[in-house]
Amino acid sequence: xxxxxxxxxxxxxxxxxxxxxxxxxxxxxxxxxxxxxxxxxxxxxxxxxxxxxxxxxxxxxxxxxxxxxxxxxxxxxxxxxxxxxxxxxxxxxxxxxxxxxxxxxxxxxxxxxxxxxxxxxxxxxxxxxxxxxxxxxxxxxxxxxxxxxxxxxxxxxxxxxxxxxxxxxxxxxxxxxxxxxxxxxxxxxxxxxxxxxxxxxxxxxxxxxxxxxxxxxxxxxxxxxxxxxxxxxxxxxxxxxxxxxxxxxxxxxxxxxxxxxxxxxxxxxxxxxxxxxxxxxxxxxxxxxxxxxxxxxxxxxxxxxxxxxxxxxxxxxxxxxxxxxxxxxxxxxxxxxxxxxxxxxxxxxxxxxxxxxxxxxxxxxxxxxxxxxxxxxxxxxxxxxxxxxxxxxxxxxxxxxxxxxxxxxxxxxxxxxxxxxxxxxxxxxxxxxxxxxxxxxxxxxxxxxxxxxxxxxxxxxxxxxxxxxxxxxxxxxxxxxxxxxxxxxxxxxxxxxxxxxxxxxxxxxxxxxxxxxxxxxxxxxxxxxxxxxxxxxxxxxxxxxxxxxxxxxxxxxxxxxxxxxxxxxxxxxxxxxxxxxxxxxxxxxxxxxxxxxxxxxxxxxxxxxxxxxxxxxxxxxxxxxxxxxxxxxxxxxxxxxxxxxxxxxxxxxxxxxxxxxxxxxxxxxxxxxxxxxxxxxxxxxxxxxx
Numbered sequence: 001x002x003x004x005x006x007x008x009x010x011x012x013x014x015x016x017x018x019x020x021x022x023x024x025x026x027x028x029x030x031x032x033x034x035x036x037x038x039x040x041x042x043x044x045x046x047x048x049x050x051x052x053x054x055x056x057x058x059x060x061x062x063x064x065x066x067x068x069x070x071x072x073x074x075x076x077x078x079x080x081x082x083x084x085x086x087x088x089x090x091x092x093x094x095x096x097x098x099x100x101x102x103x104x105x106x107x108x109x110x111x112x113x114x115x116x117x118x119x120x121x122x123x124x125x126x127x128x129x130x131x132x133x134x135x136x137x138x139x140x141x142x143x144x145x146x147x148x149x150x151x152x153x154x155x156x157x158x159x160x161x162x163x164x165x166x167x168x169x170x171x172x173x174x175x176x177x178x179x180x181x182x183x184x185x186x187x188x189x190x191x192x193x194x195x196x197x198x199x200x201x202x203x204x205x206x207x208x209x210x211x212x213x214x215x216x217x218x219x220x221x222x223x224x225x226x227x228x229x230x231x232x233x234x235x236x237x238x239x240x241x242x243x244x245x246x247x248x249x250x251x252x253x254x255x256x257x258x259x260x261x262x263x264x265x266x267x268x269x270x271x272x273x274x275x276x277x278x279x280x281x282x283x284x285x286x287x288x289x290x291x292x293x294x295x296x297x298x299x300x301x302x303x304x305x306x307x308x309x310x311x312x313x314x315x316x317x318x319x320x321x322x323x324x325x326x327x328x329x330x331x332x333x334x335x336x337x338x339x340x341x342x343x344x345x346x347x348x349x350x351x352x353x354x355x356x357x358x359x360x361x362x363x364x365x366x367x368x369x370x371x372x373x374x375x376x377x378x379x380x381x382x383x384x385x386x387x388x389x390x391x392x393x394x395x396x397x398x399x400x401x402x403x404x405x406x407x408x409x410x411x412x413x414x415x416x417x418x419x420x421x422x423x424x425x426x427x428x429x430x431x432x433x434x435x436x437x438x439x440x441x442x443x444x445x446x447x448x449x450x451x452x453x454x455x456x457x458x459x460x461x462x463x464x465x466x467x468x469x470x471x472x473x474x475x476x477x478x479x480x481x482x483x484x485x486x487x488x489x490x491x492x493x494x495x496x497x498x499x500x501x502x503x504x505x506x507x508x509x510x511x512x513x514x515x516x517x518x519x520x521x522x523x524x525x526x527x528x529x530x531x532x533x534x535x536x537x538x539x540x541x542x543x544x545x546x547x548x549x550x551x552x553x554x555x556x557x558x559x560x561x562x563x564x565x566x567x568x569x570x571x572x573x574x575x576x577x578x579x580x581x582x583x584x585x586x587x588x589x590x591x592x593x594x595x596x597x598x599x600x601x602x603x604x605x606x607x608x609x610x611x612x613x614x615x616x617x618x619x620x621x622x623x624x625x626x627x628x629x630x631x632x633x634x635x636x637x638x639x640x641x642x643x644x645x646x647x648x649x650x651x652x653x654x655x656x657x658x659x660x661x662x663x664x665x666x667x668x669x670x671x672x673x674x675x676x677x678x679x680x681x682x683x684x685x686x687x688x689x690x
Contacts, residue, residue: 017114278367489582
């Protein structure tokens with residue numbers, strides 16, 4: 001296999017709304033480079049990139065996938081990302097290793113929330129990007145409408161490089177604005193030169209003039225030449241475009257149809273010509289084992305530094321770790337050092353990838369992407385380097401889960417299978433969390449949304465042969481008291497021979513601690529000190545269940561003040577039982593109340609739905625703490641009872657058409673309103689009766 005320097009590598013991420021045509025665009029690029037022999041189709045599950053059974057079953061991309069191909073002696077590493085918001089963690093994995101990005105916009109439906117979010121992610125990453133208006137062959141595609149939307153949403157840095165040629169409403173070709181040449185599509189989408197339609201002459205000239213103005217601003221020499229009204233050479237235009245695109249002053253707009261392979265050659269040529277190679281990636285900041293900062297450059301003789309940006313858990317092959325090398329060479333058969341896990345790993349099988357197909361190679365050079373199978377300890381985000389020059393790069397920051405549901409096996413007794421399977425799937429997807437909640441007695445699964453959780457459930461069945469069901473997660477309520485009481489707990493049992501006797505007087509009162517505060521104030525040896533631990537243990541056991549609905553008791557102080565004992569019949573077990581009796585006798589008299597968890601919530605939404613969202617939060621018994629405006633986005637700080645937020649991920653998406661997102665964290669417990677408390681207590685009793 002031929003190896004390419006970083007200057008001949010383009011790592012290109014494809015982003016956009018679900019259904020906009022990212023995967024079909026990747027398919028067309030692979031077809032045009034001869035990497036595949038025919039164009040697959042997402043709808044019938046025949047594309048190279050969507051090879052996971054779940055993707056083929058649902059006809060959507062779920063995972064970020066990679067394909068390497070060669071175009072005009074340039075390596076294209078195509079990084080195809082999912083469009084559904086439940087899989088934004090996959091998008092972040094893909095962008096972590098991309099040098100440039102293409103945002104796909106549906107030529108029929110226009111700028112969607114997926115495009116908006118894609119641009120936001122890309123700009124946060126700080127890499128150049130372009131737009132590709134797809135599905136221009138559709139009868140309902142409207143270039144002028146989409147162009148206006150792009151300019152309105154993303155500004156006039158978005159610059160048209162092509163204009164569509166239409167005849168009888170059909171997309172038959174395009175005009176290359178930069179060279180003022182027209183092309184008509186022939187068989188298999190290949191363009192053939194033709195005359196520019198007379199009716200388009202004025203719009204071509206005006207669009208060309210706008211590009212020339214932007215080129216002139218790329219450097220002082222061109223600006224001076226522009227003011228002197230001197231013409232630019234094609235080389236000067238291309239040089240100015242290259243600088244402006246890589247500097248972010250220009251965001252090219254391309255057009256075409258990926259399924260018909262129309263306009264794809266032009267897109268590929270412009271990626272090759274204008275989009276930055278791996279050699280121009282900003283120096284990567286990293287640290288050595290001593291904590292010293294280091295700047296990594298894509299040099300073959302530099303220290304080895306590679307990041308694992310994605311992992312696939314294959315039940316048959318094992319872990320497949322996708323890596324990008326930032327410095328040095330990653331060699332097949334070598335031993336590398338994992339800084340994050342502090343272990344050495346052997347690179348036993350190194351390859352380049354095209355979807356699920358792997359081709360063995362002897363090394364991966366700087367700027368390039370590949371895969372390693374069967375790394376035992378390495379996880380997504382880890383850095384691989386040499387033991388004598390250990391290096392650590394920054395990890396991918398994944399979003400926190402927003403939706404929590406309980407998961408249980410269909411067949412009783414298979415809880416361990418679910419946990420084992422999910423732990424393996426966590427290698428693939430770091431955005432979900434699994435917890436065995438001993439308090440609610442549920443296995444709790446938290447993720448980005450319902451689709452992600454449903455996919456995880458399906459993967460458990462297909463990969464690990466365990467069927468599971470999702471159900472609402474129980475809310476972990478608490479109980480506490482509001483007044484002080486003094487009560488007796490006396491345990492006396494005589495059954496012939498040795499009896500049991502324990503007698504305590506305990507004062508219960510509210511306190512600020514979540515844990516039981518136990519003290520003793522016994523005079524005259526009424527209760528021997530040797531039994532104090534037994535009394536405390538009995539109370540610790542008792543507070544696990546409150547008297548209202550069986551929820552744990554918090555904010556309780558218990559003081560042992562008096563009691564009695566028997567020389568023969570008293571025992572630790574008797575005093576533990578006496579303490580539990582005191583708890584059961586006393587707490588109902590201490591004005592017990594139910595506490596509900598309250599969450600701190602930050603919601604980010606478009607300004608035009610601010611009123612709807614604040615109103616909805618108020619209906620959920622939320623308190624708005626503050627509102628801040630950041631451009632077109634509003635940020636709401638609020639506190640909301642956790643029980644009201646269980647399905648908020650789905651509801652917010654519906655209310656904002658996917659444009660809103662939020663973070664949530666536990667804040668504290670507060671007394672539940674009486675009406676709410678009564679409903680919870682009744683539901684708990686009905687549950688116990690069943």
